[in-house]
Amino acid sequence: MRDIIRILIAPLVWLATFSAIYGLHGLLCGHGINGTAFGLPIERVLLGAAFLFAILLQTALLFALYHPSLAASSEFSRFVSRATGWVGLVATLWSLSPVVLTTYCV
Amino acid sequence: MNALGRHRKLTAIWASEPGFKGWFSTVNHTDLGRMFLATAFFFFFIGGLLAMLIRAQLATPHSAFAGPDIYNQIFTMHGTIMMFLFAIPTFEGLAVYLLPKMLGTRDLAFPRLTAYGFWCYAFGGSMMLVSMVFGIAPDGGWFMYPPLSGAIHSPGINTDFWLIGITFVEISAIAAAVEITVSILKYRAPGMSLDKMPIFAWYALITALMILTGFPPLILGSILLEVERAFGFPFFQAELGGDSLLWQHLFWLFGHPEVYIIFLPAAGVISTVLPVMCRTPLLGYGWIVAAALALAFLSFGLWVHHMFTTGIPHMGLAFFSAASTLVAVPTGMQIFAWIGTMWKGRPELHLPMLHLLGFFFTFVIGGLTGVMVAVVPFDWQAHDTAFITAHLHYVLFGGFVFPIFAGIYYWMPHFTGRKRFFYLGEFAFALVFIGFHVTFLAMHWVGLLGQRRRISTYAPEDGWTAINLISSVGSFVLAIGIAMILIDVFLHALTASRGRRNPWRAGTLEWAMITPAPAYNFASLPHVTDRNPLTIEPDLAVQLAKGEGYLGTPRNTWRETLTVEVASGKPDMHVIYPANTRLPILMSAVTGIFFLSLLLKFYWTVPVAVVGVAILAWKWVWSIGRQDDMDTVPVGQDIHLPNFAMTDRPPGWWGSVFLLTANATLFGSLLFGFAFLWTVAPGWPPPDWFPPSVSALALGIIGAGLGPIAMRYATQKNRNGGTPLASLALTLAGAVLVAVACAAMMVHTPAPTRHAYAATLFVLGSYGLFHAALGILMVCFLIARVRCGFTSSARRAEFPIVRLWIDYLSVVSVLILVVAHLPGLMG
């Protein structure tokens, strides 16, 4: 069962952060807040921070899946869990890239 | 005991009742798998007839074949039948039939549940057919968007048939998914660690987990829409705080994963059949497992791509556009892994291989057009046109029907033990392949020329006449081809000559038995050391028949098997299955009365049916277990295993974990819906808020805390040989407190027909109340079991199961009560 969790965790976290950031975008558009931070509109800063957090989370997971004391014991489970770990990281970078690429709330 | 004697003895233990009566009492997976498949193909036939009617209607402009009211029923039912009554049950049937055989065991985890699922499917499907016969079939499209499907614009019973009938059928999908998940994780031959599982089992496991998390949003949506229609709770009415977009989110949260739920089992068939046709092992097993997992997860992040034209801001669309392009990567990886397998081996052009080539040609086109519509601006043009109709048929026919035909022809000798002698199948394949592409290739173009989906007619000036006529001609060729395949299958089953065992020289365990399969599958269970056990040990079937594996000696009248540890495949439990019973069909009939009462609005029979189901469920669970302790059981090879009644993680615990996973998804979707309405829907704030009460909240939280703690005491007390009755009584008190708190919440909720806020709170309260009632029932059951001597310090298996449900009740009830009371208390 632990191996199953190792295999599922990274994409599961991707799904959670992906939905959360989509929700955050909807929330920011629905209840517009004004202001700037670091010379950028506050919406962009919040979305960017969430994006960064999601990336860091996935990197940490991947690190854990490669760490000898946390990795799966069987070779097969190690391979699959690391592969899905990479899926989580790449999916985060790819699917949430619009945070820094596109216009928000239009 | 010789092989024949063992066969006779095992057959006496495992066989169903003879004759057609056996259908109603069988719990055997081989029987039920065949029944699932036969029923699914019956619905495929009906759905195909409806498709013919659609093409007849659209063949010429200004067609007067069917009016729009009938035509709308036809295309709604075509989509609904193909999705819910053909594709998903075909997966279920194939998995139910094959999995225990491939995994080297004797049946699925919960044989009676398999039967219950089948009968729910059969009864629910019949309900849909009845609606069609009477001309009152659903007519709002298989996607049922409100407000069109709401009570104002669809006052008839048509929509109710869909919402209630499909929910009834979904019970079978959830049941099968729980069953398949637990079976794959636990019910395998000793030695079969995760990396030695047949690849089909991986695909089936992933698909089952997807059903458990993908279907609940639809079930929730159907419940909410039916409640709106029947009682006027305005979940989807913008003017009363609801939002029609909530339905679209819930529907596509199900609807997109659904596409991959359909594709993945077919991919499992391809990954199984293709290597055998190429006489080589599959290339990149681990990569394929990872790709299928990636596909499953990514598919849950795509749902908004069905909503690109609903006015969601561009960044929101861009997230889903990006995720939709990304999903093509694991799909492409599997396709190239399969072609790489073909390069590695020597492909032989048997009939299953022809269908696989048909798959490649068709599905690659469907995938490429899929990437096109993932690009937002193009979708703004293509959405809801015939381009999409063409695309989805390339995906579903290419990605499901061709592989399934390949699978049917591949396993046909296993189903019947016979071999084909006609070339009818090859000819039929040619007709299907040509007919399909003639029907759908040009349909892309007519979509780009502006032909919308779901129109019942068009004018000659539109310039679509020629393409539509070609499509219709092609569809009739396709229909003839499919009819020939069905005839071929019939002829095969009736007339063909007796074939030899393992005609394809495959390596997986389902061929290590006589065909047609005996009721017990394996006279003794193999020890697995390789992914293709038959390749390294061609005589395995004979060895197993001689009883050289595990559990080779029939004992009493027990239907015995064993389970293994999830990862390593080390044996860990001895299992005795229940025998033939009519309980499943009876229980699904009573479940049917529940749904039928809702449909016909005979509300006074609803509680009767609920009580009926509860009584039958009580009886169902009561019949398992023993009143005396049992020594560890020798299973052969000097291994002794505890019976499942004497473990902490019995099959029922595993089943509960996954049923609760689905349940939690439903609850999560409900909370999502509440948050969505609160933040996004027009028509907020509501006219009146829920009156919060510190005492009611505290009461519920105390109850929610008491239950799990007392239940843990009870478990421990029982383990130490004491009597757990006092602690169980406290657990019961906790559940009662939760029930009271939830009931109070429902009573104090403002009128639920006036605003979606109150309506959602009311539903949340009912959810809590229902689970509290369930918890009360379970604790009462356990108390009765303790009193009747079904438990002891060794026979402890039922405690962890009840504990799991009580824990779940606590978590959801606290969330529900907090959601209701806290906003008001905070100001």
Add this chain to the structure above:
Amino acid sequence: MLSTVDPAGPAAQTIATLWWVMLAGASLIFALVMVLLVLAFRRKNAGDDAGRVRAWIVGLGLVFPMTVLAALLAYGLIVGERLLPREGPDIVKVGAEGRLSAWTFTYEDAPSFSTDGTLHIPAGRPVDVAVTTADVIHSFWVPRLAGKLDAIPGRTNILRIEADEAGTYTGVSAEFSGTGYDSFTFYVIAHDAANWDAFLNGDFE
């Protein structure tokens, strides 16, 4: 008449170009896969599985699609950004309200009247259509001018359309709405500058 591949405005033109580019790319990829499939049937030399995994799964299965898709995604996002209804000078604002089974159009520059079944716009100027509904979900679609946008109860969605030249363009409601769906059509008439002024003054036939 309703053809998306016969564009008559900048939005439809951009999307039609996108389509032709994607069709060309998809055809090449399809041809590649089919060639690889056919070549699987010839006699071949032995190789090792590690090399095959590198070539088939990592090379063709991972690197190749990710490269192509990254390019396509970027293209799609850029096009999407270009088609957004941004603020700007010279934008004409109109309203389109769908109801079973007809559209009613209103004009910000002429609030005193509305038209049924025909939307009037000036040619060569960007027009923002505010799409709403009075009953069920509809979708505003003029294939030769732009993509479609849904009319959702309780919401207002803005669609940018523009016709290059004066003329009449056919539109349809593109979200299934029951028995009247077949004939749920409308027209968009694009006027030259003089006629547009006349229209706004209430001077039209």
